[in-house]
Amino acid sequence: MIQDLFKELTAELRLGASKKGHPFRYFALATQGLQNDIGLRTVVLRRVSPEFHLTFYTDSRSSKIKELNKNQHISALFYHPKKLFQLKVEGKGQLVTDRQLIENHWKNVPTKARRDYTVFIPPGSTIKSPEAIDYLQDKNHFAIVNLIPQKFEYLKLGRPNHTRVQFLPHGNIWKGTYLIP
Template structure:
């Protein structure tokens, strides 16, 4: 009975990578940083793989890389305001270091977006003026993060009753159970 809702959430996530303006294009990524403090930031959903892994890009010098190396468990939050649909996702992040995969994805990054991965200083480095950021011509710090999903909580706000379902990854399949909203 929950399969229809899983199909819906998977379709919406895939639309986030292909449909211009789709609210699932951007999501909140939570990691646990130093001092066991939750660290949140918005990232861009770049791809949903055939085996349903979520992929985003980052600068390999960013703090999120440190956090993922310390603790690969992450949480993701997606919200679709028109559908009143929220997805809370738990999973394990993997930093992809395969040079062939990196080159494949890098070649797909728009030239205007490449500068985000070519700054001479690491993200978060203090600067005196935003116009003085230096970009490298022959080097980049582009990397891919791939999240293997383990749980998805689906919450749809609707009348007369809200709908909440927890999907858990079993032995290759997703099992769903309804929850009190």
């Protein structure tokens, strides 16, 4: 039973990365801010590796990159409203530095979406209006981050009981423990 729940959570993650419109496609990502506050934003799940590393893209000048450089510990929160299923993932954020891998991903970014990574000034900078954005022609600030999970926490709301399970890695397998919801 408990391993079926792990299969469910990994299947939903894979669907989130591959199926547009799936509730896990967009997720909340939390980092420790530079002022010891919490940085929270929504990112797009791009890929789930066989080891369950979760990949998302960002601008290399974004606050999340600065925060990851200070503290790699991050959390992600996914929610499936129809299934009343919440998944919390805790782990380490790892910035991809392999230039060839970055280039391969960049080639697969749709042309319209590339603009998000070619803005002249960094994200969060003040501008006069949304039309006042200048774009670079031959340069980008595209970055790839992998969330390396260290813990999954599964929560399914239901009657007569909610189900909450914590999964931790033990060698090459993830072992689950039931928790009070």
